[in-house]
Amino acid sequence: MSSSPDISAVRSYFLALQDSICSALELEDGGSRFHEDTWTRPDQSGGGRTRILSEGAVFEKAGVAFSHVRGTQLPPSATAHRPELAGRPWEALGVSLVLHPRNPYAPTSHANVRFFHAAASSIENPKSKIETPIWWFGGGFDLTPYYGFEDDAIHWHRIARDAVSPFGETLYPRFKKNCDDYFFLKHRNEPRGIGGLFFDDFNELGFENSFALVRAVGDAFLPAYRPIVARRKNTSFTDRERQFQLYRRGRYVEFNLVWDRGTLFGLQSGGRTESILMSLPPLVRWDYDWHPAPNSPESRLYEIFLKPRDWLAP
Amino acid sequence: MSSSPDISAVRSYFLALQDSICSALELEDGGSRFHEDTWTRPDQSGGGRTRILSEGAVFEKAGVAFSHVRGTQLPPSATAHRPELAGRPWEALGVSLVLHPRNPYAPTSHANVRFFHAAASSIENPKSKIETPIWWFGGGFDLTPYYGFEDDAIHWHRIARDAVSPFGETLYPRFKKNCDDYFFLKHRNEPRGIGGLFFDDFNELGFENSFALVRAVGDAFLPAYRPIVARRKNTSFTDRERQFQLYRRGRYVEFNLVWDRGTLFGLQSGGRTESILMSLPPLVRWDYDWHPAPNSPESRLYEIFLKPRDWLAP
Secondary structure, X not given: OOOOOOHHHHHHHHHXXXXXXXXXXXXXXXXXXXXXXXXXXXXXXXXXXXXXEEOOOOEEEEEEEEXXXXXXXXXXXXXXXXHHHOOOOEEEEEEEEEEEEOOOOOOEEEEEEEEEEEOOOOOOOOOOOOOOOEEEEEEEEEEEOOOOOHHHHHHHHHHHHHHHHHHOOOHHHHHHHHHHHHOEEOOOOEEOOOEEEEEEEEOOOHHHHHHHHHHHHHHHHHHHHHHHHHHHOOOOOOHHHHHHHHHHHHHHHHHHHHHOHHHHHHHHXXXXXXXXXXXXXXXXXXXXXXXXXXXXXXXXXXXXXXXXXXXXXX | OOOOOOHHHHHHHHHHHHHHHHHHHHHHHOOOOOEEEEEEOOOOOEEEEEEEEEOOOOEEEXXXXXXXXXXXXXXXXXXXXXXXXXXXXXXXXXEEEEEEEOOOOOOEXXXXXXXXXXXXXXXXXXXXXXXXXXXXXXEEEEEEOOOOOHHHHHHHHHHHHHHHHHHOOOHHHHHHHHHHHHOEEOOOOEEOOOEEEEEEEEOOOHHHHHHHHHHHHHHHHHHHHHHHHHHHOOXXXXXXXXXXXXXXXXXXXXXXXXXXXXXXXXXXXXXXXXXXXXXXXXXXXXXXOOOOOOOOHHHHHHHHHOOOOOOOOO
């Protein structure tokens, strides 16, 4: 039995999540504060609040964005695979974050929770036979280390598993595999990082429990990430590690601009460019055909961490 | 009357063009030399020679690549708009270059010449009714300044016009407009630079004259670019200009990874990633929602140079 969706409860949770994550990151940083930009779409169809912390003591760049946009009719591109949605009023809201620490021993991280809702029947099309509203949640979080630590990877995946397991034993392996499959650079035959959780089109538990699952994922982000950044942020490093970090950040740019569906859809459909591209690292280098030296700390990243594996195997 | 295509003559010209451009750029640089990588595709279906000059005195990164690849059957993705090509043996060859000078007063430049040929009838499909081979040339060059100079823009476009005008008075305005339209970042509503020439699917003059046009474009690149880099390469600059250059290089990455058809097709179809991505700048920064101060040298770039205009208007 599917319970009916409560968009305002989702919105309230997302706004509160953005607040709590920003507060914790400011404490962890200790140097800089978030700067907030609120924006609205010109046609009164929604807006958002984008928060950026730049040149912090710990975070070279951190972006945590909330947005809530509405439309009176879904565009054809959004309904190619769901023709029953064409012409309906819809809303999409979510929180998305990307954190780029300065210290190469602290990993980059991404998290997202989102909700999509299309109304029961369109104003344009009142005789639509489908009367149930259509909605789903999506989200997850993933980690991109420059220098890998097995302890960090195990901690990250343990928190991920513990967040979703109460909702079903199959969810962690399913969402972990989704994450490994999605955050993959096909042109490099290389994962973006060590993965985590990724889900989309999720409504199978009914609204109440699906929403509870999304809250569990959103609430797990700080316990998953903060201890890792806390224990790596003061590790001493030299220009060698810094240059490797800048080089590896290139992979982040390549993934986001070439493969990430949300980024491409946003850029190609007139989304707010600066909010979409807040995910890009502050400073990046590309080196032609660079490879790490054999048996180096840099080659360990490729050999041990950039291979999908079960970090929680007994 | 269409003359018949001579692929080996095209290949010889492209190889010689790569040589002459690399020699001239090494002289202009005076510090570093090109490093050559030759590569072959695993199935004996072609290869290339990619040449990179890194950390030069003038060029922070310069890539000049030749490639020549063949296939026994065009993939469906390449023939969606040309079903008559399906199943035919084909070849594609070209020279492509991107130059990223170190000095922010010297512009980045891109040039390309290419030739595509599909055989008269396929081995797989010997009864094909179409007996004429299908071929076309493509190419052009465009300029991306960080700090604009009207003299440079006029020189650049004058050389471009003079290269193609002997083949028809309409070609320069047509190819210039193609270039303005193609090298455009829709998500920024911003041209990549001041344009130049761009053409594709070009065979309307018959093989001999189309090839002569392509040689005229290839041969015009050095006279167009070299005087500009020569007069800007020693301009003194401070960290302010350097940071603006790194920021603007982000636009180059955004264009190449989000919009450039050749890059996307190459990455998504299993091309040689390092040769495709040699176009990316060596060092790049992204700043959230950055805007130049009014009436600054940086705002002049946007106001005067990043607007399509007729640089040769009397």
